[in-house]
Amino acid sequence: xxxxxxxxxxxxxxxxxxxxxxxxxxxxxxxxxxxxxxxxxxxxxxxxxxxxxxxxxxxxxxxxxxxxxxxxxxxxxxxxxxxxxxxxxxxxxxxxxxxxxxxxxxxxxxxxxxxxxxxxxxxxxxxxxxxxxxxxxxxxxxx
Amino acid sequence: xxxxxxxxxxxxxxxxxxxxxxxxxxxxxxxxxxxxxxxxxxxxxxxxxxxxxxxxxxxxxxxxxxxxxxxxxxxxxxxxxxxxxxxxxxxxxxxxxxxxxxxxxxxxxxxxxxxxxxxxxxxxxxxxxxxxxxxxxxxxxxxxxxxxxxxxxxxxxxxxxxxxxxxxxxxxxxxxxxxxxxxxxxxxxxxxxxxxxxxxxxxxxxxxxxxxxxxxxxxxxxxxxxxxxxxxxxxxxxxxxxxxxxxxxxxxxxxxxxxxxxxxxxxxxxxxxxxxxxxxxxxxxxxxxxxxxxxxxxxxxxxxxxxxxxxxxxxxxxxxxxxxxxxxxxxxxxxxxxxxxxxxxxxxxxxxxxxxxxxxxxxxxxxxxxxxxxxxxxxxxxxxxxxxxxx
Numbered sequence: 001x002x003x004x005x006x007x008x009x010x011x012x013x014x015x016x017x018x019x020x021x022x023x024x025x026x027x028x029x030x031x032x033x034x035x036x037x038x039x040x041x042x043x044x045x046x047x048x049x050x051x052x053x054x055x056x057x058x059x060x061x062x063x064x065x066x067x068x069x070x071x072x073x074x075x076x077x078x079x080x081x082x083x084x085x086x087x088x089x090x091x092x093x094x095x096x097x098x099x100x101x102x103x104x105x106x107x108x109x110x111x112x113x114x115x116x117x118x119x120x121x122x123x124x125x126x127x128x129x130x131x132x133x134x135x136x137x138x139x140x141x142x143x
Numbered sequence: 144x145x146x147x148x149x150x151x152x153x154x155x156x157x158x159x160x161x162x163x164x165x166x167x168x169x170x171x172x173x174x175x176x177x178x179x180x181x182x183x184x185x186x187x188x189x190x191x192x193x194x195x196x197x198x199x200x201x202x203x204x205x206x207x208x209x210x211x212x213x214x215x216x217x218x219x220x221x222x223x224x225x226x227x228x229x230x231x232x233x234x235x236x237x238x239x240x241x242x243x244x245x246x247x248x249x250x251x252x253x254x255x256x257x258x259x260x261x262x263x264x265x266x267x268x269x270x271x272x273x274x275x276x277x278x279x280x281x282x283x284x285x286x287x288x289x290x291x292x293x294x295x296x297x298x299x300x301x302x303x304x305x306x307x308x309x310x311x312x313x314x315x316x317x318x319x320x321x322x323x324x325x326x327x328x329x330x331x332x333x334x335x336x337x338x339x340x341x342x343x344x345x346x347x348x349x350x351x352x353x354x355x356x357x358x359x360x361x362x363x364x365x366x367x368x369x370x371x372x373x374x375x376x377x378x379x380x381x382x383x384x385x386x387x388x389x390x391x392x393x394x395x396x397x398x399x400x401x402x403x404x405x406x407x408x409x410x411x412x413x414x415x416x417x418x419x420x421x422x423x424x425x426x427x428x429x430x431x432x433x434x435x436x437x438x439x440x441x442x443x444x445x446x447x448x449x450x451x452x453x454x455x456x457x458x459x460x461x462x463x464x465x466x467x468x469x470x471x472x473x474x475x476x477x478x479x480x481x482x483x484x485x486x487x488x489x490x491x492x493x494x495x496x497x498x499x500x501x502x503x504x505x506x507x508x509x510x511x512x513x514x515x516x517x518x519x520x521x522x523x524x525x526x527x528x529x530x531x532x533x534x
Contacts, residue, residue, distance in 0.1 A: 014275050078347060079292075091288060105397040
């Protein structure tokens, strides 16, 4: 099953501001696709998007990912004074390692914070945040 | 030929942990005046200024502003800002400048009224709030509501996963530092605590509890570097800079290449080689203890114990008063003073110990001290090895 875009009502969190570099990434997310970058010269893959390959200095290209990965590390935020997060406590902030290699930060949802374990398989879904911008979030892949 | 070996000749602290009548510039200034008096240096002889600023987004205390306020007639200035480790990088840069003859006497200052101005929001106030728009690399973190504590918690979680490190072991670090805070009349928290107290304190961001986290305070510090030659006529026994090195693995926490390894693994061996000593030779360590996990990672990365064995090393009591490697003899950031960027206090406390001025917390026969600062989110690490004897 390919990743989906889930409408979760009004987005109340900080909103990514696309620019010339990151525009394709956020636009793809709004379509339900997760992109990282791959270097045509050396094959290095990276996230977040940049105008340079951090390995060899060449111009990177986009790579569409499966949207699946494993939980590399995480924390459960139990105190945050900033709105809207203070109203969502507790919640899981995770570092996900994609099948394609790069890692990214996101929230793991659909799972009791006390049941979260490093190594658990997760899949991406997207929530619209702004015109042409959606944010990737993660949920456990049911066995 | 004049001996241009770099030394630290003067140290000063401003008022801490709570000083509501001082703004950040006044913390810099008070610490400077005390370092000047401590050293016996004449103000007109200072020909280098180094500072990281960082106390205000309005940049009131950045290096050029402070050089103007203090009227330092400098021919060398450095405003390197790597977060809390800035001051260890400053020693590295200042030592090179003094050896090269770019200047003779360098003033380094820091000051922040973090607590009085902002309250205790630094760790859990969130980096961003509401629906503000965020560009650049932070766009890939800001929507997820991580906190400063949460960033370090991710490293602790991974370390526990890979090596079986326990919350009790991390708690022992905080308990040991608190023991030293009990000997510092100015420390913010002085009552003894146990590892169990740490583990049973409120969870802030799993697996870090409230007592795994440093305090938020006001405070400032200053030190003066010069040549061994000039230091002969000054007021205090000089402390020699034997090695200084830095390294950066990432800035934002989502970019950390290995959540169990910091830049100290690279900077440490360089500093030890420069100094011609090994971890076993060090008499006291002054670490940036933003969180208990910070100190644990630095212990391993600097080679005081093998990677993954920090928890057992801590349990064995090495870091305690009376141990063979006392940690943070001033009470550290965990219990005494943390105005936002603590790195300067590591240098100042190491100097105090090497002079034999540590009072009740004095480490016996202290000849070699290591200060290691962590800036950002375990991002930029600076290591300085200092000695009481001429190399």
